[in-house]
Amino acid sequence: MSFFDKYASLIPVLLIYVVLFAIGILVPGMWQPVAFIMFYITLGQAFNIFLGLTGYVDFGYVAFLALGAYGMAIAVESLGGANLGFGIILIGLVLAIVMASILSLAVGAVALRLRGAYFAIATIGVNEGFRYFVEGARIWGGSEGIIISGAMRNIFGRETANFISTFVSDILVFIIAILAAIVTVLIMNRKMGYALMAVREDEDAAKVMGINVTKYKVMAFIASASFAGLIGASAWTLKMTYVFPSDVFLITYTVEAIVIVMLGGAGTLMGPVVGGLIYGILKYYLSITLPGFQLIILAPLLVVIVIAFPEGVVGALKRKARGNARKYLR
Amino acid sequence: MRIAKFGLLLALIVGLAFLGCAQQEQPKATPTPTPAATPEEKIPDKILIGGTLSLTGKYSKEGQMSLWGIQAAIKWVNDVHGGVNVGGKKVKLEFKYYDDESKKEAVQSLVERLITSDNAMFLLAPYSSGLTLAGAPIADKHKVLYMSHGGASDRIFEQGYAYVVQTLSPASEYMAPFLDMVKAVDPSAKKVAMVYEDSEFSKAVFAGARKHAEELGFEIVLEKTYPKNPTDLTPLLSEVKAASPDIIIGGGHFADGQLLASQMADLKLDAKAISILVAPALPKFYEALGTKAEGICAPGQWEVGVTYGPEAAKKSGIDYFGPSQDEFLNLFHEFAGKDTMPSYHAAEAAAAILAYAKAIEEANSLDTDKIRNTMNDLRFMTFFGEWKIDPATGKQIGHKMVIFQWQGGEKKIIWPPSAANAEPYYPIPTWDEKAAGKLAKK
Numbered sequence: 001m002s003f004f005d006k007y008a009s010l011i012p013v014l015l016i017y018v019v020l021f022a023i024g025i026l027v028p029g030m031w032q033p034v035a036f037i038m039f040y041i042t043l044g045q046a047f048n049i050f051l052g053l054t055g056y057v058d059f060g061y062v063a064f065l066a067l068g069a070y071g072m073a074i075a076v077e078s079l080g081g082a083n084l085g086f087g088i089i090l091i092g093l094v095l096a097i098v099m100a101s102i103l104s105l106a107v108g109a110v111a112l113r114l115r116g117a118y119f120a121i122a123t124i125g126v127n128e129g130f131r132y133f134v135e136g137a138r139i140w141g142g143s144e145g146i147i148i149s150g151a152m153r154n155i156f157g158r159e160t161a162n163f164i165s166t167f168v169s170d171i172l173v174f175i176i177a178i179l180a181a182i183v184t185v186l187i188m189n190r191k192m193g194y195a196l197m198a199v200r201e202d203e204d205a206a207k208v209m210g211i212n213v214t215k216y217k218v219m220a221f222i223a224s225a226s227f228a229g230l231i232g233a234s235a236w237t238l239k240m241t242y243v244f245p246s247d248v249f250l251i252t253y254t255v256e257a258i259v260i261v262m263l264g265g266a267g268t269l270m271g272p273v274v275g276g277l278i279y280g281i282l283k284y285y286l287s288i289t290l291p292g293f294q295l296i297i298l299a300p301l302l303v304v305i306v307i308a309f310p311e312g313v314v315g316a317l318k319r320k321a322r323g324n325a326r327k328y329l330r
Numbered sequence: 331m332r333i334a335k336f337g338l339l340l341a342l343i344v345g346l347a348f349l350g351c352a353q354q355e356q357p358k359a360t361p362t363p364t365p366a367a368t369p370e371e372k373i374p375d376k377i378l379i380g381g382t383l384s385l386t387g388k389y390s391k392e393g394q395m396s397l398w399g400i401q402a403a404i405k406w407v408n409d410v411h412g413g414v415n416v417g418g419k420k421v422k423l424e425f426k427y428y429d430d431e432s433k434k435e436a437v438q439s440l441v442e443r444l445i446t447s448d449n450a451m452f453l454l455a456p457y458s459s460g461l462t463l464a465g466a467p468i469a470d471k472h473k474v475l476y477m478s479h480g481g482a483s484d485r486i487f488e489q490g491y492a493y494v495v496q497t498l499s500p501a502s503e504y505m506a507p508f509l510d511m512v513k514a515v516d517p518s519a520k521k522v523a524m525v526y527e528d529s530e531f532s533k534a535v536f537a538g539a540r541k542h543a544e545e546l547g548f549e550i551v552l553e554k555t556y557p558k559n560p561t562d563l564t565p566l567l568s569e570v571k572a573a574s575p576d577i578i579i580g581g582g583h584f585a586d587g588q589l590l591a592s593q594m595a596d597l598k599l600d601a602k603a604i605s606i607l608v609a610p611a612l613p614k615f616y617e618a619l620g621t622k623a624e625g626i627c628a629p630g631q632w633e634v635g636v637t638y639g640p641e642a643a644k645k646s647g648i649d650y651f652g653p654s655q656d657e658f659l660n661l662f663h664e665f666a667g668k669d670t671m672p673s674y675h676a677a678e679a680a681a682a683i684l685a686y687a688k689a690i691e692e693a694n695s696l697d698t699d700k701i702r703n704t705m706n707d708l709r710f711m712t713f714f715g716e717w718k719i720d721p722a723t724g725k726q727i728g729h730k731m732v733i734f735q736w737q738g739g740e741k742k743i744i745w746p747p748s749a750a751n752a753e754p755y756y757p758i759p760t761w762d763e764k765a766a767g768k769l770a771k772k
Contacts, residue, residue, distance in 0.1 A: 029447040032439035032442040032468070035438070036438075039435060135557070135558070142528065143528050143533065147463060149463060149467070149491070150488060150490055158470070158490070162470055162471040165467035166438070166467055166471055236434075239438065239467075240438075240460075240463065240464040241463060241466070241467060241489075242460060242463045242464070244530060252433070283436075287429050287431065287436060287440070288428055288443070291383070291427060292383075292385030292386060292429045294386070294429060295386055
């Protein structure tokens with residue numbers, strides 16, 4: 001495979017991001033809807049690095065987003081007086097990655113020795129357990145959470161604080177989405193990608209062939225969790241300006257991430273993007289046209305799509321694609 | 331089969347494109363009325379108030395109640411009041427809402443949509459403190475007034491948002507009137523015990539209660555928290571018993587509040603007055619506990635039966651605005667159906683609409699800053715109670731919580747006197763007396 005062939009699949013993904021970005025910037029009033037859709041795309045992208053590539057379903061995934069959210073909140077809250085300006089956001093992002101990846105290392109090292117349903121069951125506990133830990137041990141504001149709106153306005157001033165919440169945080173999500181796409185392709189192109197593919201198809205066979213399956217699974221898990229931490233830090237803390245444990249340790253987000261990845265096609269680069277687009281657009285416009293009834297429409301639509309495309313929309317397209325088109329769809 | 335699949339995909343894409351186009355073709359011709367500071371401000375034909383409501387998800391009950399309350403209030407302003415008096419015109423109100431699913435993700439985009447593409451001039455904040463905070467940066471960025479009718483946390487108003495105002499009483503005020511009542515009825519009561527749930531809301535409530543109790547000269551003899559969803563509170567309550575308090579305040583949500591009351595009965599932990607958050611305010615509480623519930627109090631934002639009205643307003647020397655309680659109930663039933671009674675969520679949302687109408691009339695302008703300034707001095711009464719904000723923060727300071735007490739199987743409003751329909755029963759019967767059939771009824 002030539003260099004171009006290896007990375008060609010990034011082109012349609014980046015193209016979609018550029019189009020979304022352009023719509024957000026150019027069409028008045030469309031920035032926030034685009035940010036809303038991008039949140040779901042990025043969530044899918046980050047989750048896909050683990051679920052898509054390994055075939056393992058992590059039901060505690062939202063805990064990594066939550067930890068990232070706390071990382072940012074702690075940075076802004078405790079360093080507010082240090083006169084660091086935008087440096088605080090950088091420190092917050094780093095803290096988010098560190099916290100999310102430490103938790104993923106701890107969880108992964110134990111839970112990734114389990115398979116299939118047992119892994120899923122073990123991870124459900126992580127999210128709930130962590131929430132009770134935060135509330136019970138009264139760390140990070142305990143059950144009262146952390147509100148950073150006031151701190152942000154003190155540090156940056158009113159205008160800039162609003163700008164960060166309504167624009168910079170969304171740009172960060174775009175950047176995270178691009179990075180997640182690149183990392184996905186890099187993994188796919190390397191030995192790690194082939195090893196994970198082997199794990200996904202038949203873990204026992206992969207083990208017999210001498211692949212250190214636990215090592216690769218843990219690596220994918222940490223990568224995926226780090227991106228989750230970044231999403232939590234920017235799309236939640238910076239944007240919403242508060243972190244309440246009951247709002248961030250919410251299993252709904254894990255379920256949404258699974259839906260997005262499955263909708264688009266697990267293990268494909270394009271899958272979560274398409275899944276996030278379908279999910280985000282349907283959700284947004286249904287909640288506008290039929291407020292209160294959107295879920296009644298959304299649920300059967302999702303069922304129909306999943307039945308029509310059991311391998312996800314992109315999975316099905318990939319199967320149909322011939323020759324040149326194939327290298328753009330991975 | 332293959333054709334069917336691609337047909338489906340095509341249909342989906344076309345459908346989405348349509349939706350997308352529909353969004354972009356929104357009339358942009360009518361620019362956001364940015365009223366000039368000059369006296370000859372152009373008054374539009376209608377005033378659009380926008381808001382996101384939680385019609386699905388965990389706050390769906392509260393969201394539906396809010397919607398009915400809002401619809402009833404708007405109907406009153408438009409049909410009974412004839413519209414909002416501004417600039418010599420009678421302008422009708424309109425309300426546009428979207429569903430935020432009780433989740434923070436959609437709030438910002440929906441609020442921005444209300445401002446930019448629907449041209450909403452005023453906003454109602456979503457239900458709950460978290461969602462209110464989520465939308466605040468957008469409202470602040472566009473300098474649009476953002477009235478909270480379901481965000482009780484005091485912390486919202488400590489963040490420095492200039493355009494966020496509150497209509498309901500903040501969490502810190504929940505237990506204050508109960509303490510006032512005890513103070514008024516029995517100045518000799520001194521010792522207070524507080525046993526409450528470790529949650530964002532309860533902690534704010536009891537931090538406020540502690541401060542208020544100390545101001546009134548009470549002595550906090552014991553303060554303990556318990557985690558969410560407790561199964562046994564007897565160890566905690568034994569400590570309370572050892573401290574022999576005169577009054578006990580506590581609670582958090584429904585289940586733990588009920589557990590608190592029933593285990594107090596088991597331990598025969600008597601006090602002269604007991605007030606528990608949330609649980610006793612619901613009829614289920616009495617159904618579950620029977621006569622054990624007699625005399626137990628709970629705070630509430632509002633309840634059918636409060637006596638706020640033109641006369642109460644006259645007594646306090648302030649204006650009355652909006653429908654009387656009976657008028658409100660009739661309007662509410664038009665939207666919600668005959669059998670549904672409004673909860674306080676409906677009343678506080680309706681009061682937020684009325685507060686906007688009143689403030690616009692007083693300012694005689696649609697300019698956000700003028701209205702916000704007018705609000706600083708605005709003090710009036712609706713069927714929900716008084717409305718007056720703290721000028722610096724926008725926090726509600728006029729509205730007072732009402733206190734309910736179970737008296738002879740009925741939930742009576744006993745405090746404040748301007749809203750009460752019964753006298754406080756104090757001290758409440760002991761658990762032994764209640765077991766013998768005594769009711770908290772004179």
